[in-house]
Amino acid sequence: MMKTVSLEKYRSKRDFHVTPEPKGARPPRRKRLSYVVQKHMARNLHYDFRLEWNGVLLSWAVPKGPSLDPSVKRLAMHVEDHPVEYGSFEGVIPAGEYGGGTVMLWDRGTWEPEAEDADEAFRKGDLKFELHGEKLKGSWVLVRTHLGWLLIKHRDEYASKQDILKAEPRSVVSGRLLLDIARENGGDVAKAAKGDPV
Ligand code: MN
Numbered sequence: 001m002m003k004t005v006s007l008e009k010y011r012s013k014r015d016f017h018v019t020p021e022p023k024g025a026r027p028p029r030r031k032r033l034s035y036v037v038q039k040h041m042a043r044n045l046h047y048d049f050r051l052e053w054n055g056v057l058l059s060w061a062v063p064k065g066p067s068l069d070p071s072v073k074r075l076a077m078h079v080e081d082h083p084v085e086y087g088s089f090e091g092v093i094p095a096g097e098y099g100g101g102t103v104m105l106w107d108r109g110t111w112e113p114e115a116e117d118a119d120e121a122f123r124k125g126d127l128k129f130e131l132h133g134e135k136l137k138g139s140w141v142l143v144r145t146h147l148g149w150l151l152i153k154h155r156d157e158y159a160s161k162q163d164i165l166k167a168e169p170r171s172v173v174s175g176r177l178l179l180d181i182a183r184e185n186g187g188d189v190a191k192a193a194k195g196d197p198v
Contacts, residue, residue, distance in 0.1 A: 035111035035131055036087040037066065041178050041195040042101035047165075049076060049151065051111055051129070053118065056081035060149060066136055068153050068160040076142060076149040090171060092187035102182045102192040104171045109133035125149070134172050135164055169197045 007024050016023045034052040039045075040061075047065040050057035060076035067074055090105040114128040115121040121128065125144025131137055138158030143150050153159050170177055176184075182192035 032110040033112065034084065034087055035107075035109050035133055036105065037107040037133070037136070038087075038089070039065075039104040039106040039178065039195065040099065040101060041182075041192050042093075042099050045195045047106065048079075050082060050087055052084055052087070053122070055084065057084055057087055058122070060142065060151065062151055065165045066140075066151055066153070068136075068158065068162055068164050070153045070155045070159050073150040073152050075147065076151040078149050090173060090181060092182060092185035095188065102178050102185075102187045102195070104176070104178055104181055105173045107133045107135040107172050109136075114139070128154075135168050166197050 011023060014021060014023075034057075036050045036057070038048040038050070040048050044063065047062045049060045049062050049066065052058075059079045059082050061079050062074050062076045064074050087108065088105070090103055092102050093100050095101075109132045111132065112130045113121060114130065118127065118129075127142045128139065129141070130139055136158075138156040139154035141152050141154060143152065171181070174181070177193075177196045179189050179193040179196055181187065182189045
């Protein structure tokens with residue numbers, strides 16, 4: 001691979017107050033990849049964990065939701081890809097429709113794969129990544145085992161014994177609980193309320 005010399009050297013040789021030559025902007029940042037968790041009270045309560053990749057949201061349904069405790073492994077059922085725009089959906093899916101129930105945007109932000117080749121990491125079933133969410137942060141892994149995929153927090157400054165699901169039960173975009181979302185969108189309020197902490 002060709003070795004590049006830093007733009008610093010190019011710049012150090014020039015006085016940009018005097019010369020009309022371009023100073024050169026920072027290299028464009030790689031587009032940030034979105035991350036979202038949707039708390040979904042359907043037939044059963046679960047948390048849909050989604051990572052934007054190759055123009056879609058890779059998706060896992062996590063029945064017990066994510067845990068900040070690195071000793072806790074949460075089963076994550078790999079489900080079909082979703083469109084990227086799905087990551088901004090909060091509301092009610094009508095009863096009788098696929099996934100009928102109440103959906104809350106529980107967390108959102110961006111993510112970065114740790115491996116150089118994330119496609120390969122995903123294929124191999126060992127996807128390590130960094131989350132920059134409002135609730136979930138730091139290093140995590142989705143690992144495929146004989147039980148299926150597991151979602152696990154790595155040890156770092158964001159690891160904790162705190163039950164984040166109980167401590168932060170509200171929507172990250174609207175501050176609403178599931179029952180509020182159901183009530184305001186014609187959903188099943190009593191059912192939705194079962195997903196909120198008592
Ligand atoms: Mn779901």
